[in-house]
Amino acid sequence: MLTPPDGLPEAALAAALGRWWDIAVASMQYRPVGWGSHHWEVGDAAGSRWFVTVDELENKRGSESESLAAGFGRLRASLAAARDLRDCGRMFVVAPVPACDGEPLARVSDRFGVAVYPFIDGRSFEWGEFSSEHRLAMLGLVAAIHTAPAAASRHALADDFAVPHRDELEAACAPGGDAADCGPYARPVSRLVRRNATPIRRLLARYDHLVMQARALPSRMVLTHGEPHPGNTMLTTEGWLLIDWDTALVAAPERDLWSLDPGDGTLLGAYTSATGIVPQASLLDLYRLRWDIGDIAVDVSRFRRPHTGSVDDGKSWELLSSLIKRVSSDGFSS
Numbered sequence: 001m002l003t004p005p006d007g008l009p010e011a012a013l014a015a016a017l018g019r020w021w022d023i024a025v026a027s028m029q030y031r032p033v034g035w036g037s038h039h040w041e042v043g044d045a046a047g048s049r050w051f052v053t054v055d056e057l058e059n060k061r062g063s064e065s066e067s068l069a070a071g072f073g074r075l076r077a078s079l080a081a082a083r084d085l086r087d088c089g090r091m092f093v094v095a096p097v098p099a100c101d102g103e104p105l106a107r108v109s110d111r112f113g114v115a116v117y118p119f120i121d122g123r124s125f126e127w128g129e130f131s132s133e134h135r136l137a138m139l140g141l142v143a144a145i146h147t148a149p150a151a152a153s154r155h156a157l158a159d160d161f162a163v164p165h166r167d168e169l170e171a172a173c174a175p176g177g178d179a180a181d182c183g184p185y186a187r188p189v190s191r192l193v194r195r196n197a198t199p200i201r202r203l204l205a206r207y208d209h210l211v212m213q214a215r216a217l218p219s220r221m222v223l224t225h226g227e228p229h230p231g232n233t234m235l236t237t238e239g240w241l242l243i244d245w246d247t248a249l250v251a252a253p254e255r256d257l258w259s260l261d262p263g264d265g266t267l268l269g270a271y272t273s274a275t276g277i278v279p280q281a282s283l284l285d286l287y288r289l290r291w292d293i294g295d296i297a298v299d300v301s302r303f304r305r306p307h308t309g310s311v312d313d314g315k316s317w318e319l320l321s322s323l324i325k326r327v328s329s330d331g332f333s334s
Contacts, residue, residue: 002032002311005056008112010040013054017042020099020106021116023050033124034231034244041119049119050097054112055246058305059298063167068110075113075246079104080155081223082245085145088152092141094120094234094243117243122236129230135260137240138228139267142256143274145242146222153223159251161211163293165301170204172300173197183307185317189300192324199328200296207293210286214252220277224248224255254283259291292327296320 004010014025027043031051038054060071082095083104096104096115105115125134145152163169171177174197178190193200225232226247234241249255253271257279261267268279299320307313 004030005038016106016108016114022100051117051119053115057111057113062162062164072107072113076105077155077157078246078248079115081248084155085148085152088149090144090148092241094241120234122234125230125233127229127231138260139270141242142228143271145225146253147275148223153250156223156248156250159249163297165297168301168304169297173200179304182305184309185303185313189303193300196324196328203293207289210282213282214286220252221250222253224251226255228256229259252283253277254279255287258284258287295323
């Protein structure tokens with residue numbers, strides 16, 4: 001995110017780092033990188049550097065009625081899976097540093113989940129930067145995740161195919177489903193969704209049909225990262241790394257493969273050679289649709305809640321408008 005979260009002063013964050021990780025904060029700088037979470041670079045009194053991630057638990061809920069505790073539990077399970085995966089020998093996993101109680105993150109001020117990582121020097125990437133070499137490197141990492149021993153999945157939740165905030169998206173599509181006037185983008189989002197309600201419903205129906213097919217294949221479930229796109233990778237002197245494990249789940253392997261697939265079949269064939277698993281076209285389609293639906297639902301939810309029109313709000317509005325325009329123009333057939 002581009003700006004720090006409201007309601008978490010840096011002094012409170014520094015106190016949490018001292019309490020839960022015994023880090024005596026000497027310096028703290030907000031890093032406007034990535035999207036969805038908040039990040040700081042932290043230096044401690046001993047000269048060590050840390051990368052601190054803060055997630056707003058309201059955004060980790062699955063529905064408007066779900067508790068913040070449930071959102072925290074989901075995040076904890078994903079980060080614990082990353083820790084387990086690294087403990088199983090997958091050293092490319094950038095896993096959280098355990099807190100003093102052994103947990104992968106701490107809950108702060110009820111509203112936030114805080115995780116600490118070692119600070120890593122290396123090259124970062126943006127979404128869409130996949131070269132052929134980069135793509136093949138990620139295939140190797142994904143195959144190593146999918147073939148990890150059972151112990152790596154002991155804390156991970158299974159994909160239930162629910163789309164977070166789908167209830168709010170469906171409410172916005174319904175007649176009279178306009179959001180309250182809770183910020184500068186509330187009414188524009190209501191109008192945008194209402195104008196595109198028919199293609200959005202078609203998209204949801206297509207997704208539900210594909211989910212029915214996926215439920216008939218439970219034996220194919222493996223541990224997945226969820227978002228192995230270029231922005232979640234780093235290249236260091238020791239090799240490639242995979243970061244941002246907050247979406248890890250036990251799921252169909254296509255959850256990781258759809259975004260790696262260049263469309264010519266070569267990568268999917270290489271994956272089969274490495275794992276013995278043959279990717280299913282219907283499940284690749286499912287997770288492509290899931291990505292678009294998830295992005296739409298999250299941003300619709302954002303603007304149905306109080307917001308101020310911040311820089312982050314502006315970026316979210318641009319992304320949402322562009323996505324709805326794209327998927328509407330192609331009939332949500334992605």
